Amino acid sequence: MQFVIQKSEFLQALQQVTKAIPSRTPKPILTGVLITAKDQKLTLTGYDLEIGIQVDIENHVEDGLNTLQIEQEGEIVLQAKFLLEITRKLPHSLMRIDVQQVTVTLQSGNAVFQLNGLDPREYPDLPIVDDDRGFVLSSGTLKNLIDHTSFAVASSEVRPTIMGVLWRYDEGKLTLTGTDSHRLSKDAVEVESQESYAMMESIIPGKSLQELARILPDDEMPVDIMIENQQLLVTFGHVRFLSGLIEGTFPDTSRIIPTTFRTIIVFTTDELRQSVERADLLARDNDNNIVRFSMRRNNIEIMSHSPEIGKVVESIDPITFEGEDMMIACNARYLLEALRQSPTERVRIEFTGQGSPFLLRPVGKEDLMHLILPVRIANL
Amino acid sequence: MADKQSIFREVEDLQDRIGIFYQELGKIKLQLQELIEENQRLSLENEHLRDRAKFYVEEHAPVPGEALQYLMSLYEDGFHICNLNYGAMREGDCLFCLQNLQSRT
Ligand SMILES: [Zn+2]
Numbered sequence: 001m002q003f004v005i006q007k008s009e010f011l012q013a014l015q016q017v018t019k020a021i022p023s024r025t026p027k028p029i030l031t032g033v034l035i036t037a038k039d040q041k042l043t044l045t046g047y048d049l050e051i052g053i054q055v056d057i058e059n060h061v062e063d064g065l066n067t068l069q070i071e072q073e074g075e076i077v078l079q080a081k082f083l084l085e086i087t088r089k090l091p092h093s094l095m096r097i098d099v100q101q102v103t104v105t106l107q108s109g110n111a112v113f114q115l116n117g118l119d120p121r122e123y124p125d126l127p128i129v130d131d132d133r134g135f136v137l138s139s140g141t142l143k144n145l146i147d148h149t150s151f152a153v154a155s156s157e158v159r160p161t162i163m164g165v166l167w168r169y170d171e172g173k174l175t176l177t178g179t180d181s182h183r184l185s186k187d188a189v190e191v192e193s194q195e196s197y198a199m200m201e202s203i204i205p206g207k208s209l210q211e212l213a214r215i216l217p218d219d220e221m222p223v224d225i226m227i228e229n230q231q232l233l234v235t236f237g238h239v240r241f242l243s244g245l246i247e248g249t250f251p252d253t254s255r256i257i258p259t260t261f262r263t264i265i266v267f268t269t270d271e272l273r274q275s276v277e278r279a280d281l282l283a284r285d286n287d288n289n290i291v292r293f294s295m296r297r298n299n300i301e302i303m304s305h306s307p308e309i310g311k312v313v314e315s316i317d318p319i320t321f322e323g324e325d326m327m328i329a330c331n332a333r334y335l336l337e338a339l340r341q342s343p344t345e346r347v348r349i350e351f352t353g354q355g356s357p358f359l360l361r362p363v364g365k366e367d368l369m370h371l372i373l374p375v376r377i378a379n380l
Numbered sequence: 381m382a383d384k385q386s387i388f389r390e391v392e393d394l395q396d397r398i399g400i401f402y403q404e405l406g407k408i409k410l411q412l413q414e415l416i417e418e419n420q421r422l423s424l425e426n427e428h429l430r431d432r433a434k435f436y437v438e439e440h441a442p443v444p445g446e447a448l449q450y451l452m453s454l455y456e457d458g459f460h461i462c463n464l465n466y467g468a469m470r471e472g473d474c475l476f477c478l479q480n481l482q483s484r485t
Contacts, residue, residue, distance in 0.1 A: 158465065159464050161464070179475065181462075181464065181474045181475050181476055182472055182473065182474070182475065183475075184475060251462070251463060251464050251476050255479055255483065256475050256476070256479050288472065355473075355478075356478075357475060357478075371475070373472075373473050373474075373475055373478070375472070375473070
């Protein structure tokens with residue numbers, strides 16, 4: 001294998017695929033990046049058996065120069081960590097890679113590295129996903145869907161199904177739901193299915209989705225989404241992202257969301273968030289991160305205290321207040337995380353009672369909702 | 381001179397490996413601690429479940445309403461009564477347990 005490539009293109013692709021490369025693994029070959037030169041195309045692959053990322057690089061002309069020239073096809077596996085550090089520090093804007101068996105010569109300017117590669121035949125095959133069925137979203141939309149829901153998944157492995165986000169496609173609508181059994185977040189979007197996908201439900205690991213969100217561009221780039229053979233395949237630009245699914249049944253959440261409310265209050269999102277952040281400074285020190293809300297028509301107060309440090313009380317003006325007075329205590333972290341994923345100027349909070357979950361809805365974005373179970377307190 | 385160099389490198393290498401070994405040891409220690417805690421939690425859970433089972437075996441067939449009472453007290457005692465994790469100890473309230481209770485009342 002032999003090729004010359006513009007360093008910046010190689011580096012960018014390498015940075016993307018290393019998100020899927022484990023730093024330690026029982027299978028040492030996986031700490032490497034698979035580099036394949038074929039059909040005038042260079043492909044980099046990172047895979048940890050759960051997440052796989054592949055980036056294609058093709059030649060184009062920049063300032064009258066080719067960005068990629070493949071002189072001889074082939075493939076090799078190189079230690080990703082070292083290759084990344086070396087590439088960052090190369091002295092010239094071009095780099096040449098020359099592979100003889102598994103010995104790699106990397107040259108840039110006057111620097112010549114000789115690296116020991118690994119046998120590409122040992123590198124596992126990535127799962128194959130048929131890419132003829134699926135749906136298309138814009139990258140920014142998918143990123144938002146993931147950000148709005150994946151933070152709420154469970155982190156403990158006791159209940160594996162809720163470590164994932166439920167993707168449900170039904171009648172032209174894709175709905176994502178994440179929950180850890182104390183709170184639940186849900187967002188949805190209208191999508192066009194390329195072919196008539198019947199109703200579909202899959203659980204995708206929250207961790208995979210967070211990695212995906214990190215490499216999705218924040219723009220309108222179209223993204224193809226396929227779910228087949230227990231795999232998710234997301235394709236955008238020159239990137240293919242693969243993730244395994246979680247097997248099992250996601251709990252039924254359809255009846256958990258309350259529909260009748262006793263108190264409905266609209267807040268300015270930023271104001272409420274900042275007040276809760278202040279209350280959280282002391283709440284962080286108590287057992288369940290508890291902040292209390294005393295909500296009266298003419299006065300809403302947010303309070304928290306730490307037995308050792310002290311207490312804080314802050315009053316906040318709502319935009320509107322409907323219904324009865326109410327006292328609620330809840331985990332400040334859950335509330336803050338929900339508020340940080342509420343991208344509108346105002347939020348509406350709908351309370352059912354002290355022991356029932358309350359809903360936080362960004363005003364004007366009705367598909368998005370966060371549900372939080374309050375903390376029961378004897379002497380509220 | 382060359383020998384000294386190579387001994388020095390070997391010592392450095394050994395030092396690196398001891399460093400890694402030490403980190404590994406720290407991790408295993410943490411894991412051990414988690415396992416001990418898990419074990420304590422499970423023993424406690426087991427004990428509770430045995431009590432419950434005994435209570436149930438000794439009682440006669442449940443009359444209507446008794447099942448709900450049983451579930452409620454099991455939940456209040458700190459166990460999940462939802463499909464997700466029935467019988468496991470819970471931390472804090474659980475949306476799915478509450479849903480289960482509510483749908484029965
Ligand atoms: Zn439960």
